[in-house]
Structure formats: C-alpha cells, structure tokens
Amino acid sequence: MSGRTSTSTTPTWTSSAPLPDLRMLILGLDPGSTRTGFGLIDSSAGRLRAVTFGVIRPPARLAFLDRLPHLYATLATLVARTRPDVVAAEDLFVARNSRVALQMGHVRGAALLPFLCAGIPVHEYPPRLIKKTVAGYGAAEKEQVRRMVRLLVGLHDADLPLDASDALAAAVCHAHSRPPDARRIVPHASA
Secondary structure: OOOOOOOOOOOOOOOOOOOEEEEHHHEEOOOOOOOEEEEEEEEEEEEEEEEEEEEOOOOOOOOHHHHHHHHHHHHHHHHHHHOOOOEEHHHHHHOOOOOHHHHHHHHHHHHHHHHHOOOOOOOOOOOOHHHHHHOOOOOOOOOHHHHHHHHOOOOOOOOOOHHHHHHHHHHHHHHHHOOOOHHHOOOOOOO
C-alpha cells in the first residue's frame, strides 16, 4: 500500500447559473371526418399552458375524399407555424360500421402525415386513458373533459369547442404520460 488517501469523485454543483427550462410544445389532435380538433400546449416546469387551439372544418360541399387534401394542407401549415416537439392523437375508436372505420383511417392518415413527414414523433392514446388522465374517470362526458381542460391549461372563460378540448386533452395526457427524458431543453427567450 502506498499511503495515499482516497478522495471523493462525486461531482458538486458549483455554478450559480439557473438550470435550463425543460420545455415541450405538445400538439393534440382529435381527427374527425367533418371536424378535426387541434390544440397546442406548452409544458414547462410542470405547468401547462394553452398556446393555440381550434377546429378544422373542410368545406361541407366537398366530397369525402376531396376533404382530405384540405385537412392535410391546413395541418402542414400548422406544423410550419407552431413547430411542435411532439403530437398526441386520440387513438381510433372501435367502429361498428366498417365504412365509418375505413373513412376514419383515411382521415387519420391525412391528419398525421404532415407531422410524420416533418419528422415529429406521434403518440396515440386511447380515448378512455385521455379522459381518465384529464377528468379522473375513463367514461367522463365531453363536457366534464372540457371543464377540466379549461382548468388545466388556463382557459377558464375561453370559448372552447368540444373538438378542440378533446385535442387539448390528448396533449395533456401526453404531458402527464411522457418519460422525463422526452423533454427538449429550450433556452429562455430574452425579454
């Protein structure tokens, strides 16, 4: 033995600089054949804040297949303007009618394609899980979900369409379900 003493190799934090803000922009989607709800939330430091939301309604005069390019183009523009980190979509419900299920598959493809082409990860959540995460009950009514979404993302008195509240609920579900390492570090903007 050489008479050396061991020293601790445990690192210590010596900087007085603040830790970086862990922030993620999550876009929720609620695809539908006549209306598609969307809602973007900012998840930062354990807080959720609505950034934007709305409902895409292709012109009713268009035939079903002619609505799909309209949906795609509108969502591609939304991708370019908002640059979300991730998309959270409501998973396909179980349709009793095969024609409805096929149409919903078309709509979901058109709705998700702009995000997939942009390399944005897409996560899907079953409707019951979204409702349970947001309202505490997997069979919650749409109005219950809307009330809770308003509280969770700071839209207390906002006029919030049901399709948009469902989309925001999917984004909230992802914010509460994602692993911590899925966050992206974003520096604070200088004011």
